[in-house]
Amino acid sequence: MTFNDNAQLDTSQVQSGGSGGGGMAPGGIAVGGIGGLILMIIMVLLNGFGGGSGSTGGAGPWNMNPAQVASGADTSGSGAGNDQISQQISQCKTGADANRDDVCRIIGTVNSTQAFWRNYLPQYGKQYTDAKTVIFSGSTQSGCGTASSAMGPFYCPLDNKVYIDAAFFQELSGKYGADDGNLAKEYVLAHEYGHHVQNILGLLGRSQQDPEGANSASVRTELQADCFAGIWVAHATETKDANGNTLLQPITEQDIQSALSAAAAVGDDRIQEKAQGRVTPESWTHGSAAARQKWFMTGYQSGDINKCDTFSPATVE
Template identity: 45%
Template sequence: MTFNDDARIDTSKVSRRGRTTGIAIGGGGGLLVIGLFILSQFLGVDLTGLAGGQQQEQPGESIGSCTGQDANADIDCRIAGTADSLDTYWAEELPQFGVDYRTTNIVLFEGQTSTGCGGATSAVGPFYCPPDETIYIDTSFYDELQSRFGSSGGPLAQMYVVAHEWGHHIQNISGIMNGLDLQDTGPTSDAVRLELQADCFAGAWVGAAPSILTDDGVPFLEPVTDAQIADALSAASAVGDDRIQESTTGQVTPEAWTHGSSEMRQRWFTAGLKGGPNACNTFEVAGDQL
């Protein structure tokens, strides 16, 4: 999508952190990181032992002021504009479901960083950490999305990633995550249902985005085009379990899925795009309808 040039963006939800060193890792507790792209599994990165350690948290730096014109040219401003639009959308939408809304924040980092879930590196891809209610993104992931996994790229492909992780925040604060068995895997597992719902929430935001206004009453974004939707669907497809398994191991193993197939991820994004959040209850549909 394209930002309106004169849209004024609140950048306070996004900060950039430099490379961190000397992350203290301790034992105890399981690492609850929701929204890791399955990329981490195939790169041999095991984060499960990183929780429970003392964190040497590095303060983030402001990314400065941004306008819509800046967001169309600069990745940090684009993420800030996306965050501002998402925050405005969910602050209005979620109370209709009887849930009090509270915002999240996004930390941009390079290489590695400390989080409320333990230490993280760029290898894990963008993720949402429930304990500190924060989204973490190494923006080099967007290059990987294109060069390694074949996404067409484009601004909306990048924004889809942010909206998906914001969807995990909505699941967290609304209690959807409570009581789920996230250790189970497979096409009908709770883990897959959670990820598909986050895709659906991302689609719901995209469908509403042209009507979401800044504090000045200016639409954040211009109407979405079919080509831009195709970019987002390309990103959803690129991180499907089946596609990543095939590209990394040469075979597809459905029983190991944690995020859903490319087709499933595209279909649920489209469901949200057309039907809004009401179309996103992946936990009520039968397994053969996922």
């Protein structure tokens, strides 16, 4: 979706992260990116959203397979790249900036997503609490351990922050095959904030009960985050900045197709086919391309959180 040029961006909802060393500590929990949230109890950082051998996780964003929990990690972000990202953030002022620059687009999307959930959740008796997005380059420290570009975007429930490498959107189309449309990029962040909403609602931990399989709790958790992303899209053009200016222009059919291209690109079947030349549903953690598209559209077409119950159906396809 395209931002209105005069919309004002709120940079206080993001922060910069640097490049750091270290790794995820064993026994942890992180929530992977769009390919994202899989809470695991052991350490394995099977690559972010991308492929790997044998299972869905692999090196690459969007599939941070079961992640890990690293308690006591430094969440401030430090090291090379911090000053550069901070400077980029400081230059993001308006919707026009968000339309020309990916870092500014991240900020605008975070602003819109949070403005929506802030107004929407109280209708269901829940108060939304803001979650900052940490924009980094290379790697940085999170409450769940080291966030790296190889993992892709993810949500960490231990510090209630979303992490994304500033260069991720270049991989989204080049490596994962999504188109380079605006909503393909914005969907990534909306999915991560879907995990934050799940955390608020007490649903996030369900993925640990059944971590793999085409209809596993892990897959159902991911698909619900896709559905929540669709709900935001349905209402995104109603969101406003602090001055009352509408943040986004009306959605188009091309926007929807762009989001669907991203949802399909990170389907477990697509990732496995590319990575290992075969599809093994028993190891799925995020859902097929068709399921991801289906649940995104369920959220978008209904605009209703009650329609996002991915846990009750016998199958999620």
